[in-house]
Amino acid sequence: MTMTDTDQPPAFELREVSKRFSTKKGQLPVVRSVEMHARRGEFISIIGPSGCGKSTLFKMIAGLEQPSDGEIRVDGHLATGHTEEFAYMPQKDLxxxxxxxxxxxxxxxxxxxxxxxxxxxxxxxxxxxxxxxxxxxxxxxxxxxxxxxxxxxxxxxxxxRPVLLLDEPFGALDSLTRVEMQEWLTEVWEQFRWTVVLITHDIREAVFLSDRVYVLTARPAGVREVHEIDLERPRDLGVVTDARFAQFEASLLEALREESRVSHAQDDVAP
Incomplete structure (x- = not known):
């Protein structure tokens, strides 16, 4: 009997990953019980309000920061704190x-x-x-x-490396170049089918590129919603005129706006 894709462990998985930092006032929770996964060859994106803990989460995935709780797995094997399973591309080309x-x-x-x-x-x-x-x-x-x-x-x-981590890779580009790079990236991804985890502030970019989008809450970051982007592949820029694309975009925007309001409220009451 051969194993099907559903029988295989995820290529990438977070299990109840949390992070707390010690401060003079005690423990500060930054990431709380995050669970997410990507199957082999899937493209997933993470979006969330500014300051919610996305960067901390990404550092833990990349093995640059140790979680306080939970574990990270690659192909079913424990990869918490490891760097060798992940290829990391930061926003600046460096x-x-x-x-x-x-x-x-x-x-x-x-x-x-x-x-x-x-x-x-x-x-x-x-x-x-x-x-x-x-x-x-x-x-x-x-x-x-x-x-x-x-x-x-x-x-x-x-x-x-088994998993490719992209940290806002097109954020510093002008809008036209950014759109061109998004279209180019989906073309080469179709060819190589890397397992990709992308952090982005661009909702349209997340919908266009992804199989699944995770929306994080205000700090401490948890998973608020998971959206399966079941638009047909391969995709080109024409897909942005599809009514379902607009629905995904509107739904993600509303979720992000609500969490952003929570984040601003937290800032207002902070000492």
Whole structure:
């Protein structure tokens, strides 16, 4: 008997993950009992009001922060506090100005112990797919913002980690470039089918890219709602005119506005 997708453990899973910080006034809860998952090859997004604890949650997923409670699993195996299962792409591209684009994309592999020549041989074939072929020997200052982000994503995915973490990767781009990058990302995701966890403030981006969107509450962050985005794939920008796309967008916006009001109320009563 062969296992079906539903029999397989999630590629990525949070189980009752919480985080508290010690302060002079006692324990400050920042994340509370978060549960979420992604099956292999799924794209999920996390949205929430400003200051709710998204960054802390993402740091725990990436293994950069230890949860106070709960656990993180990858392919059914305990991964709490681990970094090796996750490839992390921050908002800023963080390309080194003194290294060529090719040598920037090999940084993660070299840190893992791969020789520079082997790392180059692994990264170079991806330049065509990522739309930056011909710029291998260029330097970051010679590329546009969108091309720099493509290089940063290539540097992330070439590490072949089970889960790809994207932290607002297009937030610093202008609106047109951002839309173009979103469409490009969904195209390459269709080709490679990475398991992706995205944090974003952009509701339309979350709907367009995702199979599932998790809405977090005001601090301490918990899961308020989970929306299954069952729009057909592959997707292009034409999907934003679909009535169901608009319904998803409106529902997520309303949930986010309500949690934002809660967050503002908390700020008003804070000492």
């Amino acid at each position: 390309l080194f100005p003194w290294r060529t684009i090719l040598d920037n994309t090999t940084m993660g592999l070299e840190v893992q112990g791969m020789s520079r020549s082997a790392a180059r041989a692994k990264a170079r074939p991806l330049f065509e797919t990522f739309g930056i072929a011909g710029f291998e020997d260029s330097y970051p200052w010679q590329l546009s913002g969108g091309m720099r982000q493509r290089a940063a994503l290539l540097r992330t995915v070439v590490q072949d």
